[in-house]
Amino acid sequence: MKKSILFVTGLLAISVISCGNEEAPAASPTLQSIRVGEYTEDYVRGDSFIVPKIIGKYSDGSEKEVNVTLQNFSGFDMEKKGEQTVTVTYEGKTTSFTILVAANVIDDATIEFSLDNLGENVSLHTATQKELIDDCTLDEICELTHFSPLAYKTDYTIPEPVHLSWEAVIDKGDVDKYKIEVSENSLLTNPLVLYSEEKNYDLYNLKLDTTYYWRVSAHNNNVSDIASFKTNNVGPRYIYVDGVKNVRDIAGYGKIKQGLLYRGGAFEEIENDELKINVSESGKKTLVENLKIKTEIDLRRDKTLNGYIENCGLTKSTVEGLNYIALPMYYGGRNVLTYKDNKYDNPAQFKYFFELASDENNYPMYFHCSHGKDRTGGLAYVIEALLGLEDEYLYRDYLVSSLADESYRMKKESVDDNFGKTLNEYCSEETELSLADRTYKYLNEVVGVSSDTLDAVINILKA
Numbered sequence: 001m002k003k004s005i006l007f008v009t010g011l012l013a014i015s016v017i018s019c020g021n022e023e024a025p026a027a028s029p030t031l032q033s034i035r036v037g038e039y040t041e042d043y044v045r046g047d048s049f050i051v052p053k054i055i056g057k058y059s060d061g062s063e064k065e066v067n068v069t070l071q072n073f074s075g076f077d078m079e080k081k082g083e084q085t086v087t088v089t090y091e092g093k094t095t096s097f098t099i100l101v102a103a104n105v106i107d108d109a110t111i112e113f114s115l116d117n118l119g120e121n122v123s124l125h126t127a128t129q130k131e132l133i134d135d136c137t138l139d140e141i142c143e144l145t146h147f148s149p150l151a152y153k154t155d156y157t158i159p160e161p162v163h164l165s166w167e168a169v170i171d172k173g174d175v176d177k178y179k180i181e182v183s184e185n186s187l188l189t190n191p192l193v194l195y196s197e198e199k200n201y202d203l204y205n206l207k208l209d210t211t212y213y214w215r216v217s218a219h220n221n222n223v224s225d226i227a228s229f230k231t232n233n234v235g236p237r238y239i240y241v242d243g244v245k246n247v248r249d250i251a252g253y254g255k256i257k258q259g260l261l262y263r264g265g266a267f268e269e270i271e272n273d274e275l276k277i278n279v280s281e282s283g284k285k286t287l288v289e290n291l292k293i294k295t296e297i298d299l300r301r302d303k304t305l306n307g308y309i310e311n312c313g314l315t316k317s318t319v320e321g322l323n324y325i326a327l328p329m330y331y332g333g334r335n336v337l338t339y340k341d342n343k344y345d346n347p348a349q350f351k352y353f354f355e356l357a358s359d360e361n362n363y364p365m366y367f368h369c370s371h372g373k374d375r376t377g378g379l380a381y382v383i384e385a386l387l388g389l390e391d392e393y394l395y396r397d398y399l400v401s402s403l404a405d406e407s408y409r410m411k412k413e414s415v416d417d418n419f420g421k422t423l424n425e426y427c428s429e430e431t432e433l434s435l436a437d438r439t440y441k442y443l444n445e446v447v448g449v450s451s452d453t454l455d456a457v458i459n460i461l462k463a
Contacts, residue, residue: 038053
């Protein structure tokens with residue numbers, strides 16, 4: 001575009017012609033993103049939120065602080081304890097950061113506690129367990145081995161926790177966390193010590209038919225009175241070990257001492273040719289610190305017919321602190337008590353198991369195969385029969401593994417046609433013998449377990 005500028009000086013007019021293109025003014029840089037500058041990370045409940053510096057980054061590469069107010073921030077609650085994610089929004093750009101709001105603890109505060117009364121018949125079974133096992137006849141349970149409307153591969157053997165709850169009225173400030181002590185004696189000596197930031201706690205893996213005493217305390221030695229509750233005596237005693245299926249104490253029916261011998265699934269498996277640890281860190285803690293397991297007995301084979309390494313090639317436990325002992329057995333739909341070939345000798349492994357079980361130093365023990373069903377179920381049946389469990393409870397404990405995984409159901413016929421038949425028909429001419437007697441004689445005379453060993457096992461486990 002040409003511009004003509006006319007200067008007039010007296011009588012002389014001069015025309016100056018300017019040719020060419022002038023540059024337009026440069027565009028302002030645009031906001032690309034925002035980030036948080038220095039900010040306050042730790043707060044006490046009731047504090048005011050402190051607006052931090054927010055830095056904008058622009059299209060020309062420059063950075064500068066932008067003007068934000070409290071209205072630009074969301075996601076925080078200064079009356080709520082715990083970690084919180086705060087989001088800041090400015091001109092359509094967002095970023096977030098984390099703050100921690102702690103309890104406002106005042107040392108000389110006074111707390112009045114009120115513990116819930118749980119009563120004398122606390123159930124350790126879920127509604128599903130009650131419906132499908134507890135409230136069913138044996139024939140009805142047998143029907144479950146063929147069909148039930150359970151979710152595929154869902155473990156319904158996880159027990160119902162005991163729900164501890166309480167009220168705590170504090171005259172000033174907050175409670176940071178509560179300390180819960182639980183014991184089987186009224187003096188609370190050597191208690192199980194737990195902590196909770198809330199006024200409740202779900203407590204797993206308690207014994208059946210047992211009275212427990214508990215109390216709650218908080219900072220500055222504010223302590224509640226001691227309360228008590230009693231669990232009911234309905235077995236089986238399901239056990240929750242995070243990451244492991246089908247776990248229970250074999251002492252769920254009154255004839256065997258609780259807390260000594262546990263059965264269940266494996267802690268790990270091979271998946272895509274890699275070792276996969278299924279038991280979580282909290283599950284390992286349950287095994288070692290809560291159940292105090294000393295010995296792991298693995299009934300899995302080293303390699304199956306299709307080349308699968310069933311026992312993961314283990315020579316030691318994947319749970320640190322457990323003594324690992326391999327007793328590989330074959331099942332394959334056969335009699336787990338009698339099977340023997342040129343590679344697997346199940347009777348010899350039964351003999352070895354009872355020798356291990358005759359030593360008190362090995363307890364508590366945990367024995368398992370892959371899923372805790374067939375080989376584990378067969379061994380559990382023999383142990384329970386030796387200790388005097390009636391047929392009703394022997395079947396129930398075997399069949400309840402159906403709740404662990406719908407894809408594979410347990411059948412009463414597996415007992416009747418195999419190891420159950422072997423024991424029930426042994427010395428059949430001696431009609432006065434009980435199943436416990438026949439089991440004792442079979443283990444002694446056929447399997448080769450000495451009388452001293454069997455007597456020691458019975459003395460250790462019998463309630």
